[in-house]
Amino acid sequence: MGIIEKIKEIEAEMARTQKNKATEYHLGQLKAKIAKLRTQLLEPPKGTSGAGEGFEVTKFGHGRVALIGFPSVGKSTLLTMLTGTHSEAASYEFTTLTCIPGIIHYNDTKIQLLDLPGIIEGASEGKGRGRQVIAVSKSSDIVLMVLDASKSEGHRQILTKELEAVGLRLNKRPPQIYFKKKKTGGISFNTTAPLTHVDEKLCYQILHEYKIHNAEVLFREDATVDDLIDIIEGNRKYMKCVYVYNKIDVVGIDDVDKLARQPNSIVISCNLKLNLDRLLAKMWDEMGLVRVYTKPQGQQPDFSDPVVLSADRGGCTVEDFCNHIHRSLVKDVKYVLVWGTSARHYPQHCGLAHVLHDEDVVQIVKKKEKNDGEGRGRFKSHSTAPARISDRQKKAPLKN
Numbered sequence: 338m339g340i341i342e343k344i345k346e347i348e349a350e351m352a353r354t355q356k357n358k359a360t361e362y363h364l365g366q367l368k369a370k371i372a373k374l375r376t377q378l379l380e381p382p383k384g385t386s387g388a389g390e391g392f393e394v395t396k397f398g399h400g401r402v403a404l405i406g407f408p409s410v411g412k413s414t415l416l417t418m419l420t421g422t423h424s425e426a427a428s429y430e431f432t433t434l435t436c437i438p439g440i441i442h443y444n445d446t447k448i449q450l451l452d453l454p455g456i457i458e459g460a461s462e463g464k465g466r467g468r469q470v471i472a473v474s475k476s477s478d479i480v481l482m483v484l485d486a487s488k489s490e491g492h493r494q495i496l497t498k499e500l501e502a503v504g505l506r507l508n509k510r511p512p513q514i515y516f517k518k519k520k521t522g523g524i525s526f527n528t529t530a531p532l533t534h535v536d537e538k539l540c541y542q543i544l545h546e547y548k549i550h551n552a553e554v555l556f557r558e559d560a561t562v563d564d565l566i567d568i569i570e571g572n573r574k575y576m577k578c579v580y581v582y583n584k585i586d587v588v589g590i591d592d593v594d595k596l597a598r599q600p601n602s603i604v605i606s607c608n609l610k611l612n613l614d615r616l617l618a619k620m621w622d623e624m625g626l627v628r629v630y631t632k633p634q635g636q637q638p639d640f641s642d643p644v645v646l647s648a649d650r651g652g653c654t655v656e657d658f659c660n661h662i663h664r665s666l667v668k669d670v671k672y673v674l675v676w677g678t679s680a681r682h683y684p685q686h687c688g689l690a691h692v693l694h695d696e697d698v699v700q701i702v703k704k705k706e707k708n709d710g711e712g713r714g715r716f717k718s719h720s721t722a723p724a725r726i727s728d729r730q731k732k733a734p735l736k737n
């Protein structure tokens with residue numbers, strides 16, 4: 338029996354089983370069995386990288402965004418509008434068959450946008466080009482789930498389920514469960530919050546299913562069996578997702594209003610060019626990119642050429658900033674001067690661990706270089722509340 342058949346069989350057994358206190362342990366075990374099989378399913382076939390022909394697109398720019406959605410919701414139309422790269426659009430389904438990259442220039446950063454074939458129910462089990470599409474989505478920083486505003490709301494749930502089945506968790510944070518496998522000592526089960534979904538016995542059973550007999554488990558919140566399985570599997574990817582409802586030109590205003598009020602959602606029309614600027618702003622915000630401008634001593638920073646950092650990709654500390662400029666720079670740094678919202682006063686003397694904010698300005702002071710003392714003077718005299726540098730910059734140049 339193939340893996341998919343095995344999953345189907347267990348799903349059928351779960352559907353047959355009544356949900357109550359007595360069956361709780363059995364159902365938990367079945368969930369773990371399915372999770373194990375799904376992980377097996379994700380392993381790329383031997384001798385391939387998993388992406389497949391037409392899907393191996395080189396990463397480019399400061400971040401990557403994937404367009405995911407049912408066929409003919411307008412993904413390719415949107416890519417063409419936002420990037421200027423042409424991607425074939427037509428009224429028939431499965432017009433797009435490969436991954437088509439385009440570039441969005443926004444806020445002095447470059448974002449790679451990927452158009453993908455439409456996916457359908459069963460994508461996680463390999464229907465259509467589901468597996469390739471999912472592999473590409475996992476490689477991106479955020480997902481834009483494109484939906485047809487005139488079609489069933491159920492599409493969003495179906496797609497979310499398909500992505501969950503392959504280990505993607507949209508707009509969720511990792512469960513607050515500490516888990517560590519041990520060599521000996523048995524299972525130690527602890528909790529710092531009252532649990533209503535999982536008890537010690539259920540936890541043991543799930544671990545047993547994974548053949549884990551020595552481990553430390555600490556629940557820091559009222560997590561579920563699914564959360565526990567996610568932590569044990571350890572291969573989940575937590576991603577931001579913006580729900581993009583396209584084609585609002587063919588929907589009544591009341592329905593548009595309802596969709597627009599849902600969390601993480603934005604309503605657009607490619608045909609009428611409606612709201613595309615708000616979509617870009619939302620996308621950019623969700624990516625959490627941090628632009629840092631370098632200021633050479635005695636000169637103004639170049640505000641058109643930021644170093645772009647990200648908390649999700651590599652981090653946003655002064656050290657990350659230095660490593661971005663040059664790998665060997667960190668060891669020469671004495672301290673840095675920082676202007677911007679991360680600084681308590683201008684300029685603030687900061688060490689390598691200081692966390693930078695978007696639009697901060699940084700001047701590096703190297704170990705052997707003599708500091709002229711100007712920084713310290715300003716440290717005392719300047720107590721203005723930090724503001725975005727780009728706003729301040731228009732009024733007065735930065736000294737140092």
Ligand SMILES: Nc1nc2c(ncn2[C@@H]2O[C@H](COP(=O)(O)OP(=O)(O)OP(=O)(O)O)[C@@H](O)[C@H]2O)c(=O)[nH]1
Binds near residue numbers: 410605609
């Ligand atoms: N009414 C309306 N139609 C749109 C809009 N955007 C795209 N379309 C139409 O929707 C159809 C499908 O567009 P595509 O861009 O090919 O959709 P897709 O999601 O890339 O489709 P596949 O590649 O087949 O998955 C085309 O006929 C578009 O002209 C819109 O804002 N409003």
Ligand SMILES: [K+]
Binds near residue numbers: 429433
């Ligand atoms: K289409």
Ligand SMILES: [Mg+2]
Binds near residue numbers: 412413426432452455
């Ligand atoms: Mg398309």
